[in-house]
Amino acid sequence: MHRRRFLPSLSLLSAFEAVLRTGSTAAAARELHLTQSTVSRLVQTLETQLGRALFERHRQRLVPTDAATAYGKDISRALNLIQRSSMEFSANPGGGTLSLAILPAFGTRWLAPRLGDFLNEYPGITVNLATRLRRFNFAAESFDAAIHYGIDDWRDAGHMKLFDEHLTACIAPSLLDRYPVTSATDVLRWPLLQLETRPSAWRMWFEAQGADVPVTTGMLFDQFATMTQAAISGLGVALLPHYLAEMEFREKRLAPLLQMSVRGGSYWLVWPQDRAHYPPLQAFRKWLEQVVSRDSINHSSTRTIGC
Known part of the structure; x- marks a missing residue:
């Protein structure tokens, strides 16, 4: 059974959250379409119910305590979740x-x-x-x-x-036409493009080719999309998951190197x-x-x- 003291009403919590977020009872009152005195009373009622002060009163200013600030973050998430769930139920009650x-x-x-x-x-x-x-x-x-x-x-x-992800070394066809690749070491004539979330990818690829692992140098990217475009533009060789690379292969924007894809994560x-x-x-x-x-x-x- 829930203890009512620790289940404040939505009106109390909404008033507290609005004051905390806007910085004043006046601004909160405008947002909630209430009078300033009503908002002040709701906040005081919540403090009484919780048994602790939420704000320190300095003349005309309300300064939240550190504990109230942390509490307010949880309350804000809870109110957002309730609002979202209510909107979803109203818009789509059957699904x-x-x-x-x-x-x-x-x-x-x-x-x-x-x-x-x-x-x-x-x-x-x-x-x-x-x-x-x-x-x-x-x-x-x-x-x-x-x-x-x-x-x-x-x-x-x-x-x-x-x-599983299977990575393939990919290069712009124009580069490959000028410098054919017959072994993994041939790939080192170009920069090796890297993805932040795949720091070991090139090491695994060279090991799978039976080649020595070089010191990897090249541009660093945070997304496959920008790395793919860089490879298409001839800025280096990219390691791409097969589900990403296959469209580029079909449309001949990129070409695969050698005959092995490498399993990653x-x-x-x-x-x-x-x-x-x-x-x-x-x-x-x-x-x-x-x-x-x-x-x-x-x-x-x-x-x-x-x-």
Whole structure:
């Protein structure tokens, strides 16, 4: 049973959050369409209920305590979650919304072309996508799940493996026409473009070719999209996942080097444990399992470059 003292009403919490965010009861009152005296009374009532002061009064100014500032961050997230959930229920009471954090390249080249099938299969579900390059704390952001690259080490989360990443060395055809490549050492005549999140990629590639691992030099990128464009422009050689490179190969913007792709890390769907049984997420996991299984059967030959 919840203790009412620690379950303040939304009116009390909204007043406190507005004062904390705007810096004054007058500004909070305008935002909440209340009188200034009403906002002051609501804040005082919350302080009484919690048994602690939230603000120090200095003449006409309210200065939040350090504890109140930390408390306010949690309250703000909670109010945003309640608002979002209410809006989603009002807009789509029969389905629900799936908020998904995605990696930019994965979202653009792998997920987006397939997502229409999911929406057709589950027409009541709305999918919201936002890009994240680094892992984050699910408790701090309102995501139901995320696409993660690496291993199954996301803290306090459920994991579902999607597939392994296979990297291919790619170069602009114009460069390759001038300087054919017959061995891994031939690649060293060009800069080796690098991705921040794949620091060991070139080492693995050279080892897979049976070649000595050189000191890697070249431009550093934070996203595959910009690194791909740099390779197309002839600025160096890029290591790209096969699902990204295959379109560039078909359209002859890039050419593969040698005949081996190199296995890197893996792609995972991860989710906070308390969202594991959320129906839209369960539907998304089921659909992903089917897609990954079908892709594995239909494209088993993609382990080898040139297919």
